[in-house]
């Protein structure tokens with residue numbers, strides 16, 4: 074429908090469209106030249122690839138701009154429900170190549186740059202990566218933004234504009250070294266600062282009651298400090314559509330640039346310090362993959378971005394003239410884990426204290442608006458805040474949480490009379506040891522929908538961590554298996570395979586991943602299989618070159634590439650992988666003629682800077698690599714490499730080069746995994762436990778195309794209940810004992826028997842993640858892998874089947890399920906009317 078409201082910029086867009094934002098190479102070239110001159114001020118003769126990167130990025134952003142504005146206008150005009158995805162992390166990865174793909178501008182950009190004597194791939198490599206996340210959870214949020222825009226769902230991502238993202242990892246002498254990630258150093262051409270969109274956020278202080286004009290008792294929060302949140306918007310362009318959604322990240326600023334009073338009394342430096350304190354709120358991403366218990370600054374970050382986001386939603390409602398009572402009709406607010414769950418109390422505060430709604434009305438709106446996604450079962454990862462800290466920082470929210478809890482526990486008592494143990498278990502306030510606020514309980518009570526991220530995970534959630542909540546409200550629970558975007562992780566990452574798929578199937582698969590099923594018709598075609606292998610080989614060559622430049626380790630693309638990339642964590646069991654490598658090493662040393670196929674073992678991943686054992690695991694991987702790669706008795710069969718600084722950019726080189734994907738977590742510990750899906754998409758076979766989404770991957774691909782091993786989640790739980798003793802497993806496996814002894818002896822540390830002792834003792838004394846219990850099954854399973862690899866035609870068939878059957882793991886499928894089953898959200902076609 075065409076509208077002529079004064080807010081519409083259609084006319085303006087149409088007037089300048091062909092000249093300023095044309096999509097042909099000549100117009101794009103002009104755009105680059107203009108930006109180089111007018112935005113960057115660089116002499117063409119002195120321009121480096123980094124200058125060209127910024128000029129091209131700005132020229133591409135210009136080409137997003139009309140779509141972006143038109144999308145925002147369309148949502149506003151059509152008064153449609155909006156999904157607000159609240160996430161403390163968005164691990165976006167580089168924008169340029171993605172935007173070129175989604176706008177269909179890749180060839181135009183290549184041509185425009187070539188005409189300027191530049192190479193597109195070199196320019197793409199100049200982009201610093203916005204690493205505003207730790208791992209799976211943050212990357213999932215980025216995949217979901219891509220799918221929301223591609224499927225034309227009205228949506229906004231809300232988060233934090235960290236000045237420093239996830240640290241850059243360097244490896245020095247085998248150890249992880251952390252370097253600050255100065256991703257904003259040269260400016261960020263993708264974002265637009267919106268200084269007029271800003272909100273004040275209170276912190277600390279106390280509350281007081283007062284009577285309003287009508288004589289009603291109300292509560293006022295008198296803060297100790299006020300910080301201002303400024304919006305920075307980044308366009309999220311959908312693939313092949315005009316929809317361009319917004320990612321709005323908040324940056325903290327002092328309310329005044331300096332305190333006049335302090336200035337006048339001479340305490341200028343105290344005033345400047347206060348400003349700096351305010352601005353630290355969004356300085357740095359916490360680099361932990363478990364919550365840093367009790368960190369005040371982290372609570373400040375969470376409250377800060379959630380408050381700004383909810384205030385923003387209310388402002389937009391006001392602008393649209395929609396009464397606040399209709400909040401939940403216009404917004405579906407999704408909590409990406411508990412990090413934004415303070416939103417439940419904040420929306421109550423805004424509705425009651427500032428908008429003067431009564432409790433019941435405010436509560437009905439809150440529960441109808443919020444949905445909560447849980448991403449972990451690990452008890453140590455469930456977020457809690459100590460009560461005294463919480464009271465000191467957010468006194469009004471604590472009062473609100475107490476009242477939510479009082480009413481909630483009344484409900485529990487009414488439903489389960491006399492069951493005080495249950496009441497204590499479900500309370501929003503934990504009383505085990507020091508009192509704490511339990512954020513998962515707050516999120517569950519305050520949301521109409523609660524979901525896990527894979528079938529097994531949801532099942533375990535319903536039967537363990539949130540069992541009491543499931544019993545009370547079974548209708549609130551559902552599963553939403555994660556997904557990944559095929560645009561970035563296939564089309565961009567694997568151009569060779571993309572071309573083959575386009576040639577064989579057409580291009581539908583980019584927006585309907587189930588279309589890859591049609592690949593199965595080509596499996597018996599030897600020419601197709603040989604093309605498939607050639608593509609994989611080229612991808613392996615590309616990765617080998619990268620690894621050689623990064624580490625000096627030379628890998629042969631003819632070898633089996635066996636890859637484990639993910640955060641380093643005991644539950645993910647990189648050390649189990651190492652035990653297998655060392656088993657092969659010992660066998661080869663004992664029998665150099667042993668007929669095992671040559672394998673390159675490739676690792677990558679960051680350890681939380683304070684995670685002692687994870688850092689030792691990195692050191693051990695590098696120590697083993699050093700020994701094996703230098704030993705001519707084994708290095709024609711085995712090589713080991715650790716790719717430093719695993720991030721979105723190098724992930725795009727890694728997944729397409731894998732033959733074997735290692736998904737070997739202790740069953741019941743990995744909520745879903747998404748790397749497993751990215752490997753599958755690119756035709757790697759999985760060796761894995763029945764954990765997270767591995768279960769569904771195996772269902773899709775078939776048991777005969779998946780290397781399954783290990784204890785099930787039930788067996789793990791049973792063993793642990795019975796009192797698991799790792800020593801029992803050691804006694805029955807001489808080879809395992811020998812491998813552990815070798816690590817402990819200092820064999821890989823120039824005789825230093827101290828450095829790996831904590832790792833060995835962890836396994837022999839307690840082995841909390843049952844590495845030893847799964848060792849024999851893992852090694853046996855790896856023998857099945859080796860035998861399958863020795864038949865390349867069979868392996869290729871299995872690889873093709875993996876890609877063919879990965880349709881379920883598209884983030885498009887996942888987002889449709891959220892939209893239909895949780896958000897009640899309809900797509901809205903956007904037409905930018907661009908020539």
Ligand code: F58
Nearest residue numbers: 207209210362363364448744745746747
């Ligand atoms: C991950 N969680 C899960 N948390 O471990 C993984 O199984 C799942 O596939 C993924 O979420 C997406 O659902 C995860 O990445 C974090 O990184 C948090 C960062 C902030 C502190 C707490 C952990």
